[in-house]
């Protein structure tokens with residue numbers, strides 16, 4: 687039997703925005719995935735803390751953002767575990783919990799470049815492949831990636847979306863609109879929770 691393919695879209699999602707959602711959709715189509723699972727980190731290994739919202743709020747925004755898309759699912763494995771979220775541990779947990787699924791990891795170009803710094807990357811690339819998406823501001827330097835990492839990355843096409851959570855937090859802080867940059871439900875949630883003000 688052919689295994690169902692699931693893409694793991696990890697991130698801080700502080701907040702989740704249209705770049706994340708489009709990345710998930712393009713990865714799904716481009717790599718023929720059956721589902722995309724959005725996995726908010728509890729604490730990113732490369733950041734000391736998340737800049738804006740707490741983990742409950744980031745989780746709730748992810749849930750609101752993927753609502754209504756039958757191919758997208760929010761997964762709380764890292765938030766439920768707590769502590770620093772290492773992808774290798776998440777992948778181990780998911781592969782153990784769902785032995786019948788075939789997982790891959792979805793990442794933007796900035797993360798592709800950063801892969802050699804990921805915790806236990808050599809073990810990770812033996813377990814899972816990566817789907818990479820172009821991201822404005824990052825030209826992937828393939829020559830800087832070791833061969834055993836490079837060969838695990840498949841690039842799929844995505845229209846450039848020059849949006850980041852950092853820009854959204856900045857805009858909110860300075861009183862600018864983020865309408866059409868985040869899903870409407872997320873925008874209303876941000877207002878209700880008085881986030882990033």
Ligand code: ATP
Pocket residue numbers: 696697698699700705706709792793794795796797819820821822847848849850851852853
């Ligand atoms: P921040 O500015 O806080 O770092 P971010 O917009 O980079 O936020 P993350 O939660 O850090 O969002 O990213 C989660 C994943 O989504 C990463 O793999 C990142 O490369 C990818 N990603 C985020 N925004 C885009 C985008 N506009 N285009 C392609 N990939 C993206």
Ligand code: MG
Pocket residue numbers: none
């Ligand atoms: Mg980022």
